[in-house]
Amino acid sequence: MKIFTKLRRALDRITGLETFHNDIQAVHHEISGLRREVEDLKLLSAKTFINQIKNLSTCESLKEFEFKVFSQFGDDGIIQYLINGAEIDVQEFVEFGVEDYTEANTRFLLMNNNWKGLVMDGSAENIERIRKREYYWRHDLSAVQCWVDRESINNVLRENGFDGPLGLLSIDIDGNDYWIWECLDAVDPVVVIVEYNSVFGKDYAITIPYDPAFNRTRAHYSNLYWGTSLKALCMLAEKKGYAFSGTNSTGNNAYFVKKSKLGKILPRRIEENYVISKYRESRDLPGKLTFVGGEDRLKLIDDMPVYDVENNRIAKIKDL
Secondary structure (H helix, E strand, O other): OHHHHHHHHHHHHHHHHHHHHHHHHHHHHHHHHHHHHHHHHHHHHHHHHHHHHHOOOOOOOHHHHOOOOOOOOOHHHHHHHHHHHOOOOOOEEEEEOOOOOOOOOOHHHHHHOOOEEEEEEOOHHHHHHHHHOHHHHHOOEEEEEOOOOOOOHHHHHHHOOOOEEEEEEEEOOOOOHHHHHHHOOOEEEEEEEEEOOHHHOOOOOEEOOOOOOOOHHHHOOOOOOOOEOHHHHHHHHHHHOEEEEEEOOOOOEEEEEEHHHOOOOOOOOHHHHOOOOOOOOOEOOOOOEOOOOOOHHHHHOOOOEEEEOOOOEEEEHHHO
């Protein structure tokens, strides 16, 4: 009898686990359905803003067009303004550093405008999450796990079928952004978005020295030493035939449009469109947020080396 009692209890436990597993699957299915409904509502509500953007021909700054659907800040609206104003021949995009694509500059382009795209991230786990999402089979999207550096980026693009004219390129890798755009020749984008480090200020054309293994947290405990200044990007843009179109109101993304494809988009000056970021992400040695803001952030990294684009030299920030 004891054996039968033990077997019955074991079967009860197995049945309970199966029921629990089924319940979890049902909850997961319900959450997925709710997520799709929320995304559909967000896409629908953005249509009104897009129609308003199409009817505006001039603006004082890009912030007038900002709205957020899937971008981290108001970049979805800015991108809609630029692709409707510039002369876009190929509706394809490439974006570096998308994490799991929950927040990204190109996801609205994918789901609202039905553009074809390629996204890349260094994390295999992030790429796997992207490939499991419903939008991955609903749209023409490729997700590739790779570490972006200037030695391999052009080959990666060509191997994945992106070579030649491109509608939009977005670079956000918190490090070698300047160097990646400088060496990029596999694609020829009309619109280029590059994250800039406003902590570097508006007066210096500087970037971190190139390091293929750069990691902003390991480079300096404060997490403030990374990327490039806006002025360095504008100088590089001029060399590559692009006009500076402005920044978002958060002070982290800069926008450039190919001069031969400007269309209705007006070029702008750094002095009138530089935005210093207000977010305070500085950290102490143990890694806790310290909430240092404004120009005090630069003092934390003024002993770090940067590449001076104007004078072609390596110098410490404090020596500039």
